[in-house]
Amino acid sequence: MxxxxxxxxxxxxxxxxxxxxxxxxxxxxxxxxxxxxVSSSLATIGAIFTALFLGGFIMQLxxxxxxxxLGQRPVLLLGIGLLAAxxxxxxxxxxxxxxxxxxxVAGLGHGAVAVSTxxxxxxxxxxxxxxxxxxxxxxxxxxxxxxxAIAGLTLRVWGSALPALxxxxxxxxxxxxFVRRLASAPSVAQLDDPAAPSGAPLRSPPQHAAAANxxxxxGENRASRFVPHRSDRGSPSRxxxxxxxxxxxxxxxxxxxxxxxxxxxxx
Numbered sequence: 001m002x003x004x005x006x007x008x009x010x011x012x013x014x015x016x017x018x019x020x021x022x023x024x025x026x027x028x029x030x031x032x033x034x035x036x037x038v039s040s041s042l043a044t045i046g047a048i049f050t051a052l053f054l055g056g057f058i059m060q061l062x063x064x065x066x067x068x069x070l071g072q073r074p075v076l077l078l079g080i081g082l083l084a085a086x087x088x089x090x091x092x093x094x095x096x097x098x099x100x101x102x103x104x105v106a107g108l109g110h111g112a113v114a115v116s117t118x119x120x121x122x123x124x125x126x127x128x129x130x131x132x133x134x135x136x137x138x139x140x141x142x143x144x145x146x147x148x149a150i151a152g153l154t155l156r157v158w159g160s161a162l163p164a165l166x167x168x169x170x171x172x173x174x175x176x177x178f179v180r181r182l183a184s185a186p187s188v189a190q191l192d193d194p195a196a197p198s199g200a201p202l203r204s205p206p207q208h209a210a211a212a213n214x215x216x217x218x219g220e221n222r223a224s225r226f227v228p229h230r231s232d233r234g235s236p237s238r239x240x241x242x243x244x245x246x247x248x249x250x251x252x253x254x255x256x257x258x259x260x261x262x263x264x265x266x267x
Contacts, residue, residue, distance in 0.1 A: 021143020023168035029151035055107020063115040079112025
């Protein structure tokens, strides 16, 4: 099986983070549908975010050792499977306990995907790891903006935001066949050779990627104010929390100053 180039690996990683953003952004608008599925209030179904972040926290505690023992690709495949299964379970569940359990599974998958992809990109683009990490997080921000927009469209067409969650799960699954073909980290000799190609994802300076990332995050914060609010079924209309706010907070993952990555700092 032919291995992807460094740029192909970057493209696949950007699509993975875009799908993560779509899922995170669409989940907020899907809360009324999820509450109706389990016959609960919005306040109760909001515990889904606690389960998601708990799963992500647990996975980030163990993802490092898993990556060391198994490598990034197996852990990334595991994360994709857990995330897709968890999100589909959330959308299909009609019991609150099952919904929260699926959210925990999705959180575990989200954590595995985020950590493994970031570590792999930092190793493949060792010479410019900070700008590479910034770039994939730009695509998370783009997905977090697109997620609520897609959910709003499905609400108008089908009266439900759940198809947007299914789309996000489908996008992340589409990347699974490319995981085994992702590029490997360069050897120590390549890192020490100044004539070796850096495999940088951008022709422009690293600061351009960081600036674009900031623009996307700021744009997401502004866009979140205009996402249409949905009222809880059977109750008067009232404002509700927007998932874009939580996704904006997640956009900071992996954003580090150029040249300060501890693994590749000069001795």
